[in-house]
Amino acid sequence: MSVWDKLFGGTSPVELMIQHGLIVERASDLLPILWRKYIAGEDFSDIAKEIYDLESQADAIKLEIRKILHRGFLYRFEKHDIIEYIRVQDRIVDLIEDTAKIMGLNYVELPEEASKKMENLIDCIENMMDVLKKALKELRNVLESDFARREVGKERQLVEEMAQLESKIDDAVYDFGKWLYAQKNTMNPVDIMFLRNLVLTISHIADATENVADKINSMLG
Numbered sequence: 001m002s003v004w005d006k007l008f009g010g011t012s013p014v015e016l017m018i019q020h021g022l023i024v025e026r027a028s029d030l031l032p033i034l035w036r037k038y039i040a041g042e043d044f045s046d047i048a049k050e051i052y053d054l055e056s057q058a059d060a061i062k063l064e065i066r067k068i069l070h071r072g073f074l075y076r077f078e079k080h081d082i083i084e085y086i087r088v089q090d091r092i093v094d095l096i097e098d099t100a101k102i103m104g105l106n107y108v109e110l111p112e113e114a115s116k117k118m119e120n121l122i123d124c125i126e127n128m129m130d131v132l133k134k135a136l137k138e139l140r141n142v143l144e145s146d147f148a149r150r151e152v153g154k155e156r157q158l159v160e161e162m163a164q165l166e167s168k169i170d171d172a173v174y175d176f177g178k179w180l181y182a183q184k185n186t187m188n189p190v191d192i193m194f195l196r197n198l199v200l201t202i203s204h205i206a207d208a209t210e211n212v213a214d215k216i217n218s219m220l221g
Contacts, residue, residue, distance in 0.1 A: 013065050013082050014143060020061045020086060021136040027054045027093045028129040031205075035122050038103045039115055048100040055097045062086050077219055085215045091208040098201050106194045114179055121172040121202060128165040128209050134158050135216060142220070152220055162213040169206040173199060 030047055037044035065086055069079050110118065135158040142151045176199055180192060 013068050014077070016061050016065050016068070017082065017086055017089070018136060018140055020058055020065075020089060021132075023054050023058045023061070024089055024092050025129070025133050025136070027051055027058075027096045028126070028132075028205075030054075031096055031099065031129075031202075032122050032126055034100055034103065035119070038107070039110065039118070041107060041109070044100075044103070048104060051093075051097050051100045055093050058090055058093045062090055081215075081219050085212070085219065088208060088211040088215055092205060092212070095201060095205045095208055099198070099205070102194075102198050102201055106191070108191045108195060114176070117172070117176040117179055118199070121169065121176060121199065124165065124169045124172050125202060125205055128162055128169065128206055131158055131161050131165065132209050132212060135162070135213065139216065147220075155220060156217065159213045159217045162210060166206055166210050169203060173203045 030051055034044055034047050034051070037047060065082065069082060135155060138151065138155045138158060142148070142155050145151045177196070180195055180199070183192060
């Protein structure tokens with residue numbers, strides 16, 4: 001039995017936090033699939049439903065964490081640190097759900113140039129999420145090693161890698177935005193605003209991921 005189970009008599013808040021992260025991982029894996037179906041004009045309702053279900057599961061874990069935290073104190077982390085961490089991590093799956101909902105509102109057939117720009121943005125988001133997955137797995141190693149310097153060092157490297165990817169995402173958003181506003185005299189204004197909203201929502205996924213990275217870094221001390 002781990003120190004966390006001894007303290008809480010069952011699944012610990014930190015273990016639930018990691019389980020919540022696994023749900024976020026799964027939702028992020030669906031994002032590129034969602035985009036490919038959207039751009040091809042295919043029905044993506046099955047993917048959207050899975051994302052909605054994952055968001056509900058994430059909310060359930062978030063509530064369970066809050067219940068457990070009311071029973072006592074944490075060994076390594078302050079209560080508010082865990083609550084804030086799960087809040088920012090939950091924001092990722094919320095934004096992926098928002099992306100699916102926005103895509104369901106309208107369909108815009110993009111020319112190849114714009115489609116590639118958007119695909120580049122999705123790829124950058126996916127790369128950042130892949131690093132987050134590694135960081136979540138390494139977080140468990142940090143805890144199991146009782147914050148061994150070597151494991152903490154690995155975790156900080158992953159956090160730094162996520163920060164570096166953020167600038168690539170900013171560039172991808174700017175690139176698409178520049179193309180989009182160049183269409184102001186030819187594209188339906190409703191479609192322009194729709195695409196703007198879609199791209200900004202997707203870019204916020206990266207912002208939320210960086211916030212998780214920042215929170216991990218602060219929790220490491």
